[in-house]
Amino acid sequence: MGIDDSDGSPPDPESGDDSTQTDLSAQSPASDGASDGASDTATDEDAGTPSQSIEDMLLEFDEQEGLIRDRSLLDPNYVVSEDRIVGRDEQLQEVTKMLRVALGDNRPPNLFLYGPSGTGKSLITKAVCKNISRICDSRDIQFGTVEVNCQDLDTLGVAVYELAQQAADEAGVEVEVPKHGVATKEKWDELYRIVNENFDSVVFVLDELDMLVGRRDKQDPAFSRLLYQLSRAGANDDLTAYISVVAISNDTKMMESVGSRALSSFTPEDVHFDDYDANQLQAILRRRQDAFHDGVVKEEVIPLAAAFAAQTHGDARKAIDLMRVAGELAEREGDAEVREKHVRMAQDKVEKNRVLEVVRGISTQKKLCLYATASVAAQTDGGTARSTTGYQVYQYLTESIDADQYHQETYVNKMKELTTYSLVDFERRSHGPSSGMFLEFQFGERPETILETLREDSRIEMVSTDEVESVVRAQVRHEA
Numbered sequence: 001m002g003i004d005d006s007d008g009s010p011p012d013p014e015s016g017d018d019s020t021q022t023d024l025s026a027q028s029p030a031s032d033g034a035s036d037g038a039s040d041t042a043t044d045e046d047a048g049t050p051s052q053s054i055e056d057m058l059l060e061f062d063e064q065e066g067l068i069r070d071r072s073l074l075d076p077n078y079v080v081s082e083d084r085i086v087g088r089d090e091q092l093q094e095v096t097k098m099l100r101v102a103l104g105d106n107r108p109p110n111l112f113l114y115g116p117s118g119t120g121k122s123l124i125t126k127a128v129c130k131n132i133s134r135i136c137d138s139r140d141i142q143f144g145t146v147e148v149n150c151q152d153l154d155t156l157g158v159a160v161y162e163l164a165q166q167a168a169d170e171a172g173v174e175v176e177v178p179k180h181g182v183a184t185k186e187k188w189d190e191l192y193r194i195v196n197e198n199f200d201s202v203v204f205v206l207d208e209l210d211m212l213v214g215r216r217d218k219q220d221p222a223f224s225r226l227l228y229q230l231s232r233a234g235a236n237d238d239l240t241a242y243i244s245v246v247a248i249s250n251d252t253k254m255m256e257s258v259g260s261r262a263l264s265s266f267t268p269e270d271v272h273f274d275d276y277d278a279n280q281l282q283a284i285l286r287r288r289q290d291a292f293h294d295g296v297v298k299e300e301v302i303p304l305a306a307a308f309a310a311q312t313h314g315d316a317r318k319a320i321d322l323m324r325v326a327g328e329l330a331e332r333e334g335d336a337e338v339r340e341k342h343v344r345m346a347q348d349k350v351e352k353n354r355v356l357e358v359v360r361g362i363s364t365q366k367k368l369c370l371y372a373t374a375s376v377a378a379q380t381d382g383g384t385a386r387s388t389t390g391y392q393v394y395q396y397l398t399e400s401i402d403a404d405q406y407h408q409e410t411y412v413n414k415m416k417e418l419t420t421y422s423l424v425d426f427e428r429r430s431h432g433p434s435s436g437m438f439l440e441f442q443f444g445e446r447p448e449t450i451l452e453t454l455r456e457d458s459r460i461e462m463v464s465t466d467e468v469e470s471v472v473r474a475q476v477r478h479e480a
Contacts, residue, residue: 073291074324076317087280107242115273118315150212171198228262275314281306
């Protein structure tokens with residue numbers, strides 16, 4: 001009987017067989033009344049040699065100066081000062097000029113910020129809104145920024161409640177409706193009440209908006225209905241405060257999925273963010289180098305971290321995260337400097353952690369599609385995989401583990417869905433009239449890392465890697 005994966009729901013991370021948990025416990029210290037003179041240092045009974053207690057290890061680390069001076073600068077989501085924002089002068093000017101009308105107690109236009117992940121969309125929006133808020137305070141204008149990340153929001157009702165909660169937090173008040181058990185309209189009314197009573201002007205920042213798909217039985221995706229309701233609220237007198245909606249997406253074609261009613265009322269100004277190149281990434285990292293103590297970051301560290309990040313769509317978040325992980329690894333090893341080896345270790349760790357985060361939450365069918373396609377990419381010169389070849393390997397995998405087998409169109413659609421995680425991208429190609437059209441998939445991470453991670457799934461581990469490689473080689477020879 002095939003594996004039932006029709007709903008595509010993510011497995012429960014607490015109970016899935018793809019994850020391993022470690023139980024860490026410590027013995028209770030000896031009682032105060034002990035008279036045998038035992039020290040606080042624990043004894044390793046097996047080796048018969050003393051080992052440090054947990055408290056000793058904690059205090060020893062506390063006494064170390066460490067290499068990192070300001071960890072906030074190594075947080076990709078931290079809103080840095082303007083002088084640390086690099087390579088985005090044009091976008092910074094556009095967003096500032098369009099949102100600055102809030103300073104005159106007017107309604108700013110709606111914005112659509114699009115481009116690959118980690119290219120400064122959220123950073124610039126937060127930086128501009130932070131400055132607007134500071135100036136508005138001095139002018140007695142009640143300005144608020146209500147930001148939500150839509151990636152983990154399931155339905156429109158959940159999204160509206162989250163907006164109400166964030167608005168309440170910004171205003172320092174309480175939400176007066178429950179999260180569950182009430183109609184979505186009541187949540188909208190509560191959001192309007194909070195905004196009207198506490199703000200003159202609000203910018204709603206909807207990050208990763210394209211991820212808010214909602215119920216499949218609805219004609220329009222949830223993000224389309226959210227945009228329609230927010231952009232119409234002022235015209236319908238539901239909101240007396242001025243509002244602007246900043247929609248942020250990695251999907252350049254998101255607006256094509258917005259319904260006609262929402263599109264006519266939303267009418268945003270578009271701002272495009274392209275990839276950072278290696279030089280820009282180096283400049284970003286140098287602006288944050290003072291996160292470390294003076295002289296601990298070796299000269300080769302920043303160019304290498306920037307080069308790794310430039311390979312994966314110029315993602316500044318990844319570059320910053322690499323620096324943080326490299327610094328932490330050096331600290332744990334007790335090294336006095338952050339060196340090239342720490343960056344390479346960090347690259348392996350960050351890559352695998354990121355892939356783990358994604359693949360542990362996707363359905364079995366998506367795992368099979370991804371494993372098949374990555375297997376092909378791992379054996380091609382350019383690290384790419386044709387959809388036609390990937391599907392042949394997918395068929396072999398499903399037959400090997402007796403899983404349901406989808407048609408090629410469904411396989412392609414599931415691979416397209418994985419582009420939202422920035423693991424894979426694709427282009428439509430053709431090698432002449434006789435070959436027909438196909439998609440060519442490119443991976444944002446090393447295919448080998450993806451394969452290694454997916455094999456932690458016991459179902460995929462059942463399949464022989466040698467046999468999969470043999471099937472791939474045969475299919476690649478056939479396509480040539």
